Structure formats: structure tokens, C-alpha cells
Amino acid sequence: MRMLDDFEPLPPYADPRAALKLALPAWRPAERISVTEAAEKYMRVNVSGQWQPFRRDVTPYMVEPTDMIASRAYRGLSFCGPSQSGKTQMLQSALAYTIAADPGRIAIFQMTREAAAEFERNKISPMVRNSPELRQRQAKGRGSDNIYQKLFTGGTQLSLDWPTITKLSSATIRLVLGTDYDHFPESIDGEGDAYSLMRARARTFLSRGMVVVESSPGAPLKDENWRPLTPHDCPPVNYGVLALYPHGTRGRWYWPCPNCEGEFEPSFRRLRYPESGDPMEAGEAARMGCPHCGMEFGHELKRELNASGRWLHESFDLDSRGQPRLVPIESGRVRRSDMLSYWLDGTAAAFSSWKELVTTYRQAVQAFEMTGDEEKLKTVMNTGFAQPHFPRSASSDLEITVQGLRDRARGRDLPKGIAPDWTRYITVSIDVQGTRFVVGATAWGENGRHQPIDRFDLITPPDGNAERALKPFENAGDWQVLVALADRSWPVAGTASELKAMSLAIDMHGGGATTDNAYRFYRGRRRAGQGGRWYLTRGEGGLDRTDRVWLKAPESASQKAKRRRVAKDVEILFMAVDKLKDAVAASLHTDQAEANACLIPEWMEEDHLIEFTAERRGDKGWTKRPGMVRNESLDHLVQARAQHIIKGGEKIVWSAPPIWAVWSEENPWLTLEPTASSPEAGDTGPPSGAAEPVELQPSSPIRRPVAASRPGLSAPGRGGWIQNRGKWL
Structure with a gap:
């Protein structure tokens, strides 16, 4: 048994003067x-x-x-x-x-x-x-x-x-x-x-x-026309x-x-x-x-x-x-x-x-x-x-109207399916609907100039059975009608040459099994060695985002583990759609001679022009106008702009452009002297084989850049034992 002397002595009593000293500041006025x-x-x-x-x-x-x-x-x-x-x-x-x-x-x-x-x-x-x-x-x-x-x-x-x-x-x-x-x-x-x-x-x-x-x-x-009262x-x-x-x-x-x-x-x-x-x-x-x-x-x-x-x-x-x-x-x-x-x-x-x-x-x-x-x-x-x-895109001067689009289209009588003579590369945008794929092609030139050059619907299933409807939301096999788009080519006005799409993007928004079907199709394109050309896109709203586009693997929740799983073999091209629509609206009002101008061709039908006006810009972004249902024309340009950005189109130095933007036989998507018709992508699209050249006075003559003739420069996807797989390294 321990004695009291074995314990440490208790501390001394606190000095009340010290406590008073600590309390005094609270009493001070x-x-x-x-x-x-x-x-x-x-x-x-x-x-x-x-x-x-x-x-x-x-x-x-x-x-x-x-x-x-x-x-x-x-x-x-x-x-x-x-x-x-x-x-x-x-x-x-x-x-x-x-x-x-x-x-x-x-x-x-x-x-x-x-x-x-x-x-x-x-x-x-x-x-x-x-x-x-x-x-x-x-x-x-x-x-x-x-x-x-x-x-x-x-x-x-x-x-x-x-x-x-x-x-x-x-x-x-x-x-x-x-x-x-x-x-x-x-x-x-x-x-x-x-x-x-x-x-x-x-x-x-x-x-x-x-x-x-x-x-x-x-x-x-909120109002660009505001004037101060005081x-x-x-x-x-x-x-x-x-x-x-x-x-x-x-x-x-x-x-x-x-x-x-x-x-x-x-x-x-x-x-x-x-x-x-x-x-x-x-x-x-x-x-x-x-x-x-x-x-x-x-x-x-x-x-x-x-x-x-x-x-x-x-x-x-x-x-x-x-x-x-x-x-x-x-x-x-x-x-x-x-x-x-x-x-x-x-x-x-x-x-x-x-x-x-x-x-x-x-x-x-x-x-x-x-x-x-x-x-x-x-x-x-x-x-x-x-x-x-x-926001300049919210300005009344930048509001998209059908009459304004008609005025911009006047004098541009280039036929549907023909790329302008200034084209350097082409992007394809695909919108998924309940019974069809809506396809739009956009030609891109120097300094961001671009123009829609084609628009058609894919409605017939890949087996050619016209008695049943195409169902992208339900049937994964119906997505195979998109495969031929990678080989489709568009004639370039004033030349005997054709261009294939450098990039193709599919909007994943849709009901049913659209997302699963999109993943399956994308994986198939990767196995075919085309992973660097195809993109699955998803729009994200909001004006406070820093990036306009970004690549990210999709995530899914595990029901048992309650954790996030990442599909590492799929990458989604996310788009800040409000910011991209701002850019599209500005491009539609930019003069043809200026950078980043979007030109509207005369072949676009009235319904296609109305689709550009389906949304309006507000304080918090873009919203559908009452009564408007279809907006594919606007969505196609948003997807085209996203591909243009993610591929580096905005950063091109045109004195030494990348191989996919040069007029050279080394360009994998350019056919300088086509010998046969290009493959059809769907029954409702126009013929896309070699056509009679359309004689136009070129505003920016196509030339062969010096960078394209450098010795040892090889085209992606041609030759070599390493396939072009995008950012594989």
C-alpha cells in the first residue's frame, strides 16, 4: 500500500493577482x-x-x-x-x-x-x-x-x-x-x-x-443599353x-x-x-x-x-x-x-x-x-x-436571327457536300436522336474560319432493313451505321482532291441505353485503331468554368462498395456548352475576313437556320426558347468548336501547321487525286465521291507548306509498327 509521501505534491494555489491581471482587459473601456x-x-x-x-x-x-x-x-x-x-x-x-x-x-x-x-x-x-x-x-x-x-x-x-x-x-x-x-x-x-x-x-x-x-x-x-440616372x-x-x-x-x-x-x-x-x-x-x-x-x-x-x-x-x-x-x-x-x-x-x-x-x-x-x-x-x-x-454573346447585336443568317449566306452558292477552297481539315458532329443520327460536317481553314458543308440523317439500320426504324437509344448494333463516316470524304472546291474527317464527335445525351451503347461503339473504334479520331461528348452547363473542353474518364458507382469506378478505356470529351455557345454566337457575327468567322452556306434549309435560333443567352447561360424543339445546327457547331479546340486548331502556327492541316500527300485525311467514289455513309446523304470541280475564285489559295516537305516527316496512322492512339504516351 502506497504512503501519502509517495505522491507528488499538489501545485500551489493560483495567485489571485494573476487571474485579476488576465481579467482586467475585459473591464477596460x-x-x-x-x-x-x-x-x-x-x-x-x-x-x-x-x-x-x-x-x-x-x-x-x-x-x-x-x-x-x-x-x-x-x-x-x-x-x-x-x-x-x-x-x-x-x-x-x-x-x-x-x-x-x-x-x-x-x-x-x-x-x-x-x-x-x-x-x-x-x-x-x-x-x-x-x-x-x-x-x-x-x-x-x-x-x-x-x-x-x-x-x-x-x-x-x-x-x-x-x-x-x-x-x-x-x-x-x-x-x-x-x-x-x-x-x-x-x-x-x-x-x-x-x-x-x-x-x-x-x-x-x-x-x-x-x-x-x-x-x-x-x-x-443584365442590360447593355442601361444608362445611369444619377x-x-x-x-x-x-x-x-x-x-x-x-x-x-x-x-x-x-x-x-x-x-x-x-x-x-x-x-x-x-x-x-x-x-x-x-x-x-x-x-x-x-x-x-x-x-x-x-x-x-x-x-x-x-x-x-x-x-x-x-x-x-x-x-x-x-x-x-x-x-x-x-x-x-x-x-x-x-x-x-x-x-x-x-x-x-x-x-x-x-x-x-x-x-x-x-x-x-x-x-x-x-x-x-x-x-x-x-x-x-x-x-x-x-x-x-x-x-x-x-457578355458580348448576350448583346442584342449578337442575337442570332434567321434573317441575319440568310443575309450572311447570300452569295455563298457552294453546293451541299462540297468543301470551300480554303479548307484545311474537316470535323464531323453527330447528334443522337430516338430514330436517327443527325450528322453535320464542318470545314475549317486558317485562323479559325469555318463553315458547315454537309447535313444529313442516318435512318436505315446497318443491316439495310428499311422495314424497321433505327433505334440508337436501344440497339447497340445500330451504331455501326456510323463506322462508314470515318471513310467518307468531301470534295474540295476548285480542286480534284477530297478530304476525310480529321475528327468525329458523338453527343452522348439520350435516353435508354445510349451511354452504354456509346461506350461499346467507342471501344470498337479503339480496337480498329481509330481511337484518336472518335470522341464521345457530354455537355456541362455553367459560365464559371475555367476550361472550355477537357477529357475525362467516366465514373460509375459500385452498389456494393459504394465507391467510384473509372472506365479507363473510355475518355469523354466534356464541353462547357454555355461558353462554347458564346463563342459560336460571336463567330456567326464575325466578318468573313476576320479570324474565327463562321460562314453560312446558301444550301442550308429554313429548318436548319431556325435551329440556330432555338436558344437565347441569359444571365446564367443559354436556355431553350419557348416552343423550340430542335437545335441540331447549334449543337453541331458547338461540337465542331470543341473538336477544333481539343485538337489544337486554335494554336496552329500556319507557317508550320500540323500534318493533318497541310495540303500534302503526307496528310492522312487528304486524297490529292481520287480514283474512285468515296464510301456512302447513309441512304439519305448526298453522293460524296469525286465530283466535277466547282470553279470558284479562291480567297485563300491552297498551297503546299514548306513544313509538309521536310524529310523524315511521317503521317500518323501510316506505316510504322506503332498505331496512332492519341495521347498513349
Whole structure:
């Protein structure tokens, strides 16, 4: 039996003075100091890898919004600005103020759980750890410092959250902050927008409660014809900070002109630069123009002008024209609202140059003109200039109409089934319907010029039994009618040559056993050595996707193991259909002489033209028009564009094109001197054998590139012991 002396002695009693010392900060009244002053006094920031005291003169336009977080006159604040402008630093300043000067409960909301963890790891924890005053106030003990919650002496409790109805319900928080607000869901689990739910959390604190959200704009414009009704009016959007901005005080940042001292708002529309030529040269020549005296000045004055700038808000007083006057926040004449709203144009941002902004913008415009993809253009407008982007494909000028298509087709009397003289390669698009395959062929030329050259239905089963209907959804054997399409060739106008399809794509959407039948057909084509030519396509909606096309193996769920199984011998060509339809719409309005133009031939029937107009562009993508059923013409061009991209057609250097795009006997899909008729692909398609050349004046003469005559250059799929298997290596 152990004696009492064998046990370790008990620890001494805690000194009540130590406990009192820990409790004293909670009794201390709030320090009479502004939020910016608290940041300068207590917070350190990372400057090129070194932690230095915060300085307001780096981003002077953030001083007023930051200080107004502690205002008792307003209950909310929204800030719209470009990326890397210091707007997230505003939230960190508010945190430093709450920890050191005015303790209370604070919550920072990020767009997702993962983003909240990353924000804590790379922003909050390093800031607290490298700021001595803040680090000293961090509580010790279990649960006082983890990823999603931090406690500080004095009573400050920090939560790092993400927008869910659970997080935004049944909580009382004095200061609620939201970063990257435009990436929040438009509705939180069907209960409403995040800002309204945040306001409910701070309501108990009355005038001490505050909700702050900041973001670059992400919502697209709804109306291209919108015109402002007041000096600081905001274009209509469905969600995000710019949806909140009109309901607040409507503040904008103003500079005094270095010549006439008249105040004006620096903005993208006031940048002057040569729009033609090299993007770098345009960026280097960018200058700001004063709207009062017309003087132009360079980026080197931006820091000085920001130091002299100020925020002006709309007033409830009207001028002689009936427009609201512009006044500073301290005037007491600001329009009546319980929310402060600020909008900073990217040209005034401290961490970006006009050269960089203009160069990036011009590069994005060129990318759009070449590919029809607006993603880069949207990015530079949203994050670079902090301006909402109106999709050019949604413009009324770019709306697809039957009459517009007829007008574009006039004068293009090339017969159906004949490729234009500028053709370099052909793609085939196949739409699967209940009793037929709808086939469309598209000819492609230099710089993305393309044109539909054929359209027909395959309706007879492969056994030739005309008494029964083709059933692709049910009968896997019926898919064999597609096999002959790989050998079908199309005559090229003005020549005695023919081209086969370089790529063939089948849309997998359909009922019944369509997917299984498609997999079986694809595997058969791979075994036949044609895997590099055939694609199974699947469309994915949404405008927020980064890639336009991507290859991915299909997955299926195991009922027993409840896990995902990947069919490694099948690859699906996924298509971001909304973005591709944007590109198609732009191509249908592009002039013939420009890159990426889509030409419409006269042989296309009225029904085919109507199918181009079956869908309309909205804020969230493309949707079917009421009463429209068929849209194969549009789908065919979407599939053709997807094949053009995945094969690298957009990246071709035409001085040295790939072998499948050269006019040479080494091109495996080109027959220079056909000796017999090409195989038929179906009973309803037109003859595709060698035809009498159609005499046309070539706009871009076919020539044999130098790259095609290089010694030792072999064509894929011809000779050698390795079959062409796509990306097998």
C-alpha cells in the first residue's frame, strides 16, 4: 500500500493577482482610436517578405471605408474594388481594432470551408503571430487557437466561417465581415442572400452592430443599353456587391486634376491608348485624360493623386439639373441610407499599373477575337478594373436571327457536300436522336474560319432493313451505321482532291441505353485503331468554368462498395456548352475576313437556320426558347468548336501547321487525286465521291507548306509498327 509521501505534491494555489491581471482587459473601456489608427499602432503587414508596421499612405483610398466600420450611424458597409487593392486588408484592420481597442465577438466569412482555412493559414495567423501587441493578447489553453476559432484576452472571440444557413442562424455577432462576397451563393440554402442573413446576426447590438462585405464584381450586366440616372448610379446586376451598392451612400473615389484642379473619377473609360497594334505598346502608351481641361498624364502621378483624393457620395440635395450633389461623408448631407457603399475603379488601385491593365485588356480582346472565349475578358474587367462584364454573346447585336443568317449566306452558292477552297481539315458532329443520327460536317481553314458543308440523317439500320426504324437509344448494333463516316470524304472546291474527317464527335445525351451503347461503339473504334479520331461528348452547363473542353474518364458507382469506378478505356470529351455557345454566337457575327468567322452556306434549309435560333443567352447561360424543339445546327457547331479546340486548331502556327492541316500527300485525311467514289455513309446523304470541280475564285489559295516537305516527316496512322492512339504516351 502506497504512503501519502509517495505522491507528488499538489501545485500551489493560483495567485489571485494573476487571474485579476488576465481579467482586467475585459473591464477596460474601448480605446478612443479610429480603426486605421489601431491598425497603425497594433498591426504588422507583410511587405515583400518583411513584416512592417501598417501604413495608411500605401492605400489612402481605404482609410475612410476602414474607419467607417466603427461608425454608430450605419449598420452595413459594402466595398467593390479590383483584386489586390487592399480591400481585404480593411477586414484585417477591423480585426486588429477589435482585438486591441474595442473587444467583442467578430466573424469573418469566406466563400467555402476550404477558403476559410486557407485565409486563416495565410492571412490571419501570420498577422497575429508577427504583430507583438496582437500576439500578446492571444489566449492560451485548449481551444483558444485553432483553424476556425481564436480567443483573445479582453473578450474578443474570432470565428472563421463560410456561408451556410447553419452558420448564419442562431448566432449573435457584433461585427460580421465577408470577403469575396460575389463568390458566395446567391441564396443561402434557399433562405435568402448572405448580406441580409448577416444583418440579422448583428441586429441585437443595435447601433454597435456592423456588417461589412467586400469583393470584386462577379455578376454580369443584365442590360447593355442601361444608362445611369444619377452621377453614381450602378448598372443592374442580380447579386454581389454591385447589387448592394445602389442601396447605400454610393461613394466613388475622386482625384484633383494636376492641371486645372477640377475633381474627376479615375476610370477605365478615361484611359487613352492606341487600340490597334501590339498590346504591350498600347499599355506603355496608356495615359489618363482629365474630362475638364483635356490634359493627359501618366501613371507616375497616381501615388500623388491618390494622396490628394477623396470619397464623394451622392447627396439628398439636388442641383439645378435635378441631379444629386456629390458631397463628402462628413458633410451630413449624404443620401439617407443605413448602409455605406463604396466603388473603386481599378485604375486608382495602388498595386496595379495602367500598363499592366491595358496590356492585359488588349490581350483579352485579341483572345476573344481569335477564339470567341470571353473568360479572359471577363477576368480583366472584373478583377482588373472592378467593372461588371456584359457578355458580348448576350448583346442584342449578337442575337442570332434567321434573317441575319440568310443575309450572311447570300452569295455563298457552294453546293451541299462540297468543301470551300480554303479548307484545311474537316470535323464531323453527330447528334443522337430516338430514330436517327443527325450528322453535320464542318470545314475549317486558317485562323479559325469555318463553315458547315454537309447535313444529313442516318435512318436505315446497318443491316439495310428499311422495314424497321433505327433505334440508337436501344440497339447497340445500330451504331455501326456510323463506322462508314470515318471513310467518307468531301470534295474540295476548285480542286480534284477530297478530304476525310480529321475528327468525329458523338453527343452522348439520350435516353435508354445510349451511354452504354456509346461506350461499346467507342471501344470498337479503339480496337480498329481509330481511337484518336472518335470522341464521345457530354455537355456541362455553367459560365464559371475555367476550361472550355477537357477529357475525362467516366465514373460509375459500385452498389456494393459504394465507391467510384473509372472506365479507363473510355475518355469523354466534356464541353462547357454555355461558353462554347458564346463563342459560336460571336463567330456567326464575325466578318468573313476576320479570324474565327463562321460562314453560312446558301444550301442550308429554313429548318436548319431556325435551329440556330432555338436558344437565347441569359444571365446564367443559354436556355431553350419557348416552343423550340430542335437545335441540331447549334449543337453541331458547338461540337465542331470543341473538336477544333481539343485538337489544337486554335494554336496552329500556319507557317508550320500540323500534318493533318497541310495540303500534302503526307496528310492522312487528304486524297490529292481520287480514283474512285468515296464510301456512302447513309441512304439519305448526298453522293460524296469525286465530283466535277466547282470553279470558284479562291480567297485563300491552297498551297503546299514548306513544313509538309521536310524529310523524315511521317503521317500518323501510316506505316510504322506503332498505331496512332492519341495521347498513349
